[in-house]
Amino acid sequence: GAVVSQHPSRVICKSGTSVKIECRxxxxxxxxxxxxxxxxxxxxxxxxxxxxxxxxxxxxxxxxDKFLINxxxxxxxxxxxxxxxxxxxxxxxxxxxxxxxxxxxxxFGNGTRLTVT
Amino acid sequence: RKEVxxxxxPFNVPEGATVAFNCTYSNSASQSFxxxxxxxxxxxxxxxxxxxxxxxxxxxxAQLNRASQYISLLIRDSKLSDSATYLCVVMxxxxxxxxxxxxxxxxxxx
Numbered sequence: 441g442a443v444v445s446q447h448p449s450r451v452i453c454k455s456g457t458s459v460k461i462e463c464r465x466x467x468x469x470x471x472x473x474x475x476x477x478x479x480x481x482x483x484x485x486x487x488x489x490x491x492x493x494x495x496x497x498x499x500x501x502x503x504x505d506k507f508l509i510n511x512x513x514x515x516x517x518x519x520x521x522x523x524x525x526x527x528x529x530x531x532x533x534x535x536x537x538x539x540x541x542x543x544x545x546x547x548f549g550n551g552t553r554l555t556v557t
Numbered sequence: 558r559k560e561v562x563x564x565x566x567p568f569n570v571p572e573g574a575t576v577a578f579n580c581t582y583s584n585s586a587s588q589s590f591x592x593x594x595x596x597x598x599x600x601x602x603x604x605x606x607x608x609x610x611x612x613x614x615x616x617x618x619a620q621l622n623r624a625s626q627y628i629s630l631l632i633r634d635s636k637l638s639d640s641a642t643y644l645c646v647v648m649x650x651x652x653x654x655x656x657x658x659x660x661x662x663x664x665x666x667x
Contacts, residue, residue, distance in 0.1 A: 472653065483644060483659040484601065533600050537653065546655060548600040 443467060444536050446549025453524055454557055460520045461552045463534030469514035470536035474546075475507075478531040490517040524556040558583050561647050563658035570665055574635045578661045580628040580645030589648035590621055592630045594641045595660065601644055604630075635665045 443466040453459050463473055471492045476484040488498045488509055496509035508520040517536075521528055533551040563580045570576050582590075590607035605612065607619040607628055618631040628645055645658035 474654065476657075484657040486654055486656060489654060531598075535655075545603065548602070551600045553598075 444534065444547045444549040446534050446552055448552060449550055450553045450555075452555045452557060455525055456523055458520055458522045459524055459554060460518055461532055461534070461554075463517045463519070463536065463549050465515045465536045465538075465547070468536075468538045470517075470538070471514060473511060473517040473534055473536045475509065475517075475519050476533045476535065478533065478551075484533060487519075490519075492517075521554065524554070526556045529554055529556045559658075560584060560649065560656045561645055561658035563645050563661050565659055565661060567662040567664050570635055570663070572635055572637060572665055572667055574665075575631065575633045576635060576663060577632075578630045578643055578645070578663075580630075580658055582626050582628070582645075582647045584647070584650045585623075585626060586650040587626075587647045590619075590628050591646040591655070592617075592619055592628075593644040593646050593657070595644055596641050601657075604643070632663075635663075637665050637667065639663060640665045 445464045445466055447462045473490040475487045477487050478484045486499050487502045488496045490496045490509045490511040492511045492514050498504045506522055511517040531551050531553050534549045535546050538545050561582050592604040593601040594604045595601040605614050605619055607621045611620045616633045620629045642660040642662045644660045646655050649656050
């Protein structure tokens with residue numbers, strides 16, 4: 441079945457550094473990928489929609505200059521957390537839609553647990 | 558008002574019990590609805606889509622009430638392995654963005 445690979449699964453970094461998270465669709469092409477963030481005991485919050493070949497669209501309250509998204513190919517989207525701070529520590533999950541129809545399956549990566557010290 | 562609202566629980570039920578979760582959504586233009594399951598510190602996994610006429614998958618039954626903007630999930634004959642957080646998910650309006658509820662935690666005990 442369709443698989444979304446997310447890397448790294450866990451990262452610890454120092455405050456002020458940048459961290460890049462990759463999301464790959466392994467056996468299908470994804471024109472759209474979504475990035476979510478989940479704080480402990482809270483639900484997934486949509487951060488942004490990543491569109492292949494165009495700029496990402498960000499949800500209200502999400503800083504586009506802090507969370508840089510690049511969707512350079514139909515199988516890869518990256519999220520870079522720039523100048524990370526401890527409050528950015530969270531579980532980041534990407535998802536990719538298989539197919540273009542609105543209710544086609546959405547496949548999730550395994551998530552990246554970011555800890556900023 | 559949140560786009561998708563759920564009772565966070567937890568619901569603690571014995572094995573074999575029937576349990577129901579409810580969810581409301583605010584955008585009347587929403588067309589697609591889902592229930593996802595999330596185990597602790599893992600990514601969410603699709604449990605089932607929710608169709609207008611209601612649908613059943615084994616022990617799981619999902620219902621949609623568009624007039625009330627309300628979705629439900631019924632689990633019959635609960636198993637220990639059903640213990641997880643159940644996320645109500647709505648596709649926002651006419652977009653393809655999935656919006657998650659806060660989740661309802663279910664704990665099934667022996």
